[in-house]
Amino acid sequence: MLHRYLPMTEEDKQEMLKAIGVESIDELFSDIPESVRFKGEYNIKKAKSEPELMKELTELAAKNADIKRYTSFLGAGVYDHYIPVIVDHVISRSEFYTAYTPYQPEISQGELQAIFEFQTMICELTGMDVANSSMYDGGTALAEAAMLSAAHTKNKKVLVSKAVHPEYRDVLKTYAKGPGIEIVEIPFKNGVTDLEALKAEMNEQVACVIVQYPNFFGQIEPLKDIETIAHTGKSMFVVASNPLALGILTPPGQFGADIVVGDAQAFGIPTQFGGPHCGYFAVKSALMRKIPGRLIGQTTDEEGRRGFVLTLQAREQHIRRDKATSNICSNQALNALAASVAMTALGKKGVKEMATMNIQKALYAKKAFVENGFEVPFTGPFFNEFVVKLNKPIKEVNKQLLEKGIIGGYDLGRDYPELENHMLVAVTELRTKEEIDMLVKELGDSHA
């Protein structure tokens, strides 16, 4: 058959069959027993030409309300941020996106160096010693942090704050079933981890304490106070963090975190319906030889040139097989590259400026809600998200907002029965004063 992705000609085929010494391609499949042989063709849609399929899929995409046409106040772990245009130009270089894992360093120096730079930037932002080359996403990175803590401490109990992203906690619970880790959720008080409740659950059997910073409600967790409780016995301190916020906030590494994980989606990665994003995983040097995933290290070649290689591979599944503590193989390399380009474009000044703008815009929005009679239940410092209490179901409110071209905030009642009719509002640097004012106006009298 003729297809633009298949270069085989009839003449080639005949020559190749002859070289092999068979009459037909079918003969090459003679080792598949008749009883399992699939006859005929799949009952799937017929092929479409490039222009026809492009038209169909463009129309399908247009059925979605994208956040470039709508004004979005939805965050909850995934944000509408400025993506420097250059990011897509770099990741569209096909030497990067059509390569695989850099197993042959001599012809993969570009990828290896780019990821070495990524590791450095994540270390800088988190205040940690070592960062790996990426994980699938923030949620699985958090689950792997718990697994690493359990393996390292040989303890089987994990304390996780209920102010950690509910979907991250769901993923954690699924992973925990494998090695039989017990997950204990710590309630929150005024939007941050309840320190008294944490103290009450803390003991020598705990593998780690996990909090999020800023947490799911946008609040800045008191890491300083949590750390002193978390470091009881062998227990480790794990912080999930939005790396953009670390452009302005004190990094978890300075508060004594042993493991910092999170998602770098804020840096140059579109929301794309939740994935692919870019998990990161950073540790203190004591855990360097236990970190999951690929690590890039600097070295030299035979002639003294600087070069980069995959290193400390003895930790990984392809060497350790059933003794490995993580099974991760493919990661999110191309998205780590995108995040690197965005962190580079923003740079030292831009990351701080963008993080600061998030705080300022969210603060303006919060004040606007308060001034218009809305209740904002949590009173602590926050980054770019806050909680507003309304007097009717969020689902209903969001339906009305949609008619005005606004995608409203997250319905917290979905995960927290006690927060029914509470909306989590995200305000990034891309939301204008005008858009914020419109949101508050459209919500009108729906305050409690």
Next chain:
Amino acid sequence: MHKDQPLIFEISKPGRIGYSLPELDVPAVNVEEVIPADYIRIQEPELPEVSELDIMRHYTALSKRNHGVDSGFYPLGSCTMKYNPKMNENVARLSGFAHIHPLQPEETVQGALELMYDLQEHLKEITGMDAVTLQPAAGAHGEWTGLMMIRAYHEANGDYKRTKVIVPDSAHGTNPASATVAGFETVTVKSNENGLVDLEDLKRVVGPDTAALMLTNPNTLGLFEENILEMASIVHEAGGKLYYDGANLNAVLSKARPGDMGFDVVHLNLHKTFTGPHGGGGPGSGPVGVKADLIPFLPKPVVSKGENGYYLDYDRPQSIGRVKPFYGNFGINVRAYTYIRSMGPDGLKAVTEYAVLNANYMMRRLAEYYDLPYDRHCKHEFVLSGKRQKKLGVRTLDIAKRLLDFGYHPPTIYFPLIVEECMMIEPTETESKETLDAFIDAMIQIAKEAEENPEMVQEAPHTTVVKRLDETTAARKPILRYQKQ
């Protein structure tokens, strides 16, 4: 005197920027007034300070130091390095796919859910399974998801003693690692002299403690496990489940479906068979298909179709739970869907036929120059052994490095572990006969060099931007980040 490729940090200069943010249109509140002092960063992160052109030149220079499928032939066995269609990239970047938020109301993402649902339907037919989840992010993630479902299935039957997963000695390292992460113990089953699972050994290791057998078919030697139905009945009779590692699905599209071979669970690597680009190591996508009796255990939510359109079904009381935030690597799934729709049923059939034709052609032409440990028709890939060259002092690693001088990415080497000095070659269907011939010629030349001029091979590569790198020092004294001098 050579010059090192500078790191982005080394070209940084205070006073340069590479971004463009809007003016602040709300009051410029001082952060110190709203964030407690302890929580405001004192030392700024050392991120680069560069202009936009600096950035573009830096990454363009790096890209030139990288080999992708678009740069040249990439016969990396078991990785299916086929051409990545450009149309896929354009579709994934459509605003309605790239810029939708996962938590938007369902009625605003009907197009995305429809695509996911239809992809699930296509993958069901392709694998012969009854349901598919798109949630796992990569192959290994899919393996673990499938094993967690098998575990939940056994436990739902009150069967808590199935603690072991059987894995062939030729399996990918992720198989035993996934079994461990899912809480199982791994038992290895041997391969026989034909490179296939030894049935007698399988009968010996299977038992009332067997949770599952994980199998790649064709296996990592590129050979079809022709006793698959017998293996299925051995495992099923013992009460275990059969797990299909879909890494090698490119070999059997339209020829044999895992569901018809007796498999209960299958994961696919959409970045291999279905052209999601490999991205330098990811992101991938690892959907999992299951037979009817495992449907209740699928991760939630499940993308479903109802009277009022598509929806996310969270009402799954027996679900293993979430394996990932949100719904999987949607962007990669969009690319795979575009590819499947570009190929259609006849196209996918041709994919496998040409992939297998290419592999057999290369295998036959190279058999004279390298040892062929398993002399029978291969599927999409085959293994050679460098035993003959080793006797001349030339290792498989040297052969791989010498291939770099010809502009090729070498095959997978030293895997599977059961073949000495192994080279695992997978040409894929998107390569032309001319490309295969040129690669074969290079391999023949290297075989001759091994006899006549071994130093040429032992000292390779000669033409790359760096020579062989000191991996021992890299591991002994790790430098894992840049430090400002």
